[in-house]
Amino acid sequence: MNPVLPLALALATAVAAGGRLLLWQQSGPQDSGSLLTLLLGESRRAFADQMFLKADGYYHMGNYPSVFDLALPDGKTHMAKESEGHDQHGHSQPLPHHRDWLEAFGHHFRPTGHRHLDGIRDGREILPWLRLSAELDPHRVDSYTVAAYWLRERLNRVPDAEAFLREGLRANPDSYEILFELGRLYAENNRDVPRARAVLELAINKWIHREAAKPAPDTPSYRLILGQLATLEEQAGNLDRALAHYTRLKHFSPQPDAVQKRIDEVLTKMARPK
Amino acid sequence: MNTVWSLAKVVVLEMVRRKDFYVLFILTVLLTGTAGSVNLFNDRSIVRYLKEICLLLIWLSGLIIAITCTARQIPAEREHRTIFPLLAKPVTRGQFLLGKFLGCWVATGMALVLFYLLFGLVSGSRDHQWPVLNYLQAAWLHWMMLGIVIAFTLLGSIVFAAPSSNGTISFACAAGMLLLGRHLNKVALSVAEPLQSLLYTAYFILPHLELFDVRELIIHDAGLIRWDMVTLATLYAAAYGAFFLFGAWLAFRRRPLN
Amino acid sequence: MDATLSIEKLRVEYRSRDLGEATKVAVDGLSLHVGQGEVFGFLGPNGAGKTSTMNVLLGFVPPASGTAHIFGVDVIEPIARQRIGYLPEQTYYYKFLTAEELLRFYAGIFRIPKAETERRIDAVLKLVELDHARKRQIKTYSKGMQQRAGLAQALINNPDLLILDEPTSGLDPIGRMKVREIIQRLKGEGKTVFFSSHELGEVETVCDRVAILHQGQLKTEGRVSDLVREHSANLEQIFLKLIGYSPQP
Ligand SMILES: Nc1ncnc2c1ncn2[C@@H]1O[C@H](COP(=O)(O)OP(=O)(O)OP(=O)(O)O)[C@@H](O)[C@H]1O
Ligand SMILES: [Mg+2]
Helix, strand or coil: CCCHHHHHHHHHHHHHHHHHHHHHHHHCCCCHHHHHHHHHCCHHHHHHHHHHHHHHHHHCCCCCCCHHHHHCCCCCCCHHHHHCCCCCCCCCCCCCCCCCHHHHHHHHHCCCCCCCCCHHHHHHHHHHHHHHHHHHCCCCHHHHHHHHHHHHHHCCCHHHHHHHHHHHHHHCCCCHHHHHHHHHHHHHHHCCHHHHHHHHHHHHHHHHHHCCCCCCCCHHHHHHHHHHHHHHHHHHCCHHHHHHHHHHHHHHCCCHHHHHHHHHHHHHHHHCCC | CHHHHHHHHHHHHHHHHCCHHHHHHHHHHHHHHHHHCCCCCCCCCCCHHHHHHHHHHHHHHHHHHHHHHHHHHHHHHHHCCCHHHHHCCCCCHHHHHHHHHHHHHHHHHHHHHHHHHHHHHHHHHHHCCCCHHHHHHHHHHHHHHHHHHHHHHHHHHHHCCCHHHHHHHHHHHHHHHHHHHHHHHHHHHCCCHHHHHHHHHHHHHCCCHHHHCCHHHHHCCCCCCCHHHHHHHHHHHHHHHHHHHHHHHHHHHCCCCC | CCCCEEEEEEEEEECCCCCCCCCEEEEEEEEEEECCCCEEEEECCCCCCHHHHHHHHCCCCCCCEEEEEECCEECCCHHHHCCEEEECCCCCCCCCCEHHHHHHHHHHHCCCCHHHHHHHHHHHHHHCCCHHHCCCEHHHCCHHHHHHHHHHHHHCCCCCEEEEECCCCCCCHHHHHHHHHHHHHHHHCCCEEEEECCCHHHHHHHCCEEEEEECCEEEEEEEHHHHHHHHCCCHHHHHHHHCCCCCCC
């Protein structure tokens, strides 16, 4: 018996499992977690990381950092950041500098140059990997939020985004990140103010519950939620509520002046007679 | 050359008549088909993950075919004692090795043609694009890479006493090089001195199989690779292939057969 | 020296891979000459060194000392093998080939032209009576059929010297007779045949000369008729005497 065959078979099984999982996901996502735990055990989380990296790689059209690049200073994925709408992330195009001739030669055979995908055609290509990542590690929150961002914002498939976020929420009921994405979806896409409000307020509660006591809390997320909520209330005409949220936001913001400007605007609106 | 070609033809014929290739091919078709039939957010035009899976399977199959086919050649000749009537004929040991190499390489190349046709069909049926030249470049480089793998597996089958371990060792080396080869210099940067020099030496000496892996370019519809670079890569592969074959010849030249 | 095959003071050793184990001397100081057109029987009990000698003649094993020449060419040179036909002691041929393909493959190595190849394939397959199975893969052959296929491949290049290691082993009585006939026919065509065998009766009938090897050393060599006269016994008795076998009381 040739020993290569079992080895290869193991690898093929891993790949097959991947395909199977995708199928499984379609038929019913509920109890897939248990099957996977059985199948892949703890390693599934590592696989999920790989899938997420793969999605990041697709986002960069194949030119994405490896674990080894990430270990060097200045290596980081930022697809998730993108999803928060900060499009102006400033990676200046680094001139391709090669450590040696092999690297220089190798660059002809790999995608190079920092290119992001754009357009509907490219954007959807990252979805299978995020789905797989979520499938492998349902507690990896990024998978849901990033996928939802793409579905909702770039592909205009709001119901799919909502369904996927709901699925993520079932696995991670305490995730303020998912609640925030969901709130944003209700606010911006569905214009469903009561639901958006309920979800975002829940997000704030979850955040306070999980993060507030930490020595280094995740304030950027908190700011995003507060900002979203404040804008929602402002647009809905609940100016006093908006004012409360802005005031709180100002307390956490690195640019309190900008927030103060919004507060002033709200105050002017409130002063205006009905 | 005639002799070498005669030897090679027998290897090719063996591969055609064995079941290994068909099993791998059907497995690839089935797995790609499974992945392709998945409904992803009701979007039929999502194609890159499918290309990725199909190419991954093709790369795995290519390695398996090349290594299993090569690793068994010389041990089987000795075990079945067919090497005796063969070398009793006017065949030099060098011709024997070259014939085995050529046979395995051509057989693998034939398998690759079928695999890449399948890939073209899979991706074309979703994408409605037929970048034939890009696929040709990818398949060509893939084939060149497998030439190196075949040459060192052949060397391994002479050097290692236990024939079965050779296949595993070759597979592990090839897979390791494909996954890590590109990063050895970066890893070297992060370790202390005696090891650092060692890793750097390995980085510059070992054949960089991953150079030939242009799957990312194909998956992301990047442009053609410059042809002069393809030529250089081909020469790079030829140099390493020749080096390993020469080593195999040195080891086998005076080896008693019994 | 116009001998077709000449061996001078040949010594063959097998070096053991394991340390500490002694080197095995398989052939020790063997000198032999076989002239053109002779049928030469190479005899000896199991482990005498017959196959080892042939391994040197075909370049499989380098001699520890001494030399061997075929048609005046040192056996190290591959060209020495252009005019040889060799039947190994036991071989499985490429199982996935048919007899026809096997012969075509070997003919290719000898650079025999295409038309000539087909003609010879027909001839040798008829000779060894495998004509009916020529399009079947060798894995479907019986042991005797494989042995015949082996004989066919040894004849494909119309060799001037045949080195046959136990050509009749595994054959039925008709097959053996057939091999004897083939050997005689080759002799009639002026070919030289060097073969080992345990069938002393068959050796007696076909051989011009014989050599008896025991524990790597040559015990005797000569024309069968001379030996029989000299020892006033038949070949079997001579054989047993020379290897020091005394019948149990
Ligand atoms: N590969 C080997 N390694 C070590 N010793 C060997 C090897 N091949 C043969 N020998 C030894 O060399 C001696 C001669 O063996 P050889 O095969 O030449 O005998 P033979 O005359 O052909 O015997 P038989 O009639 O059984 O075929 C034997 O003692 C055998 O054990
Ligand atoms: Mg023998």
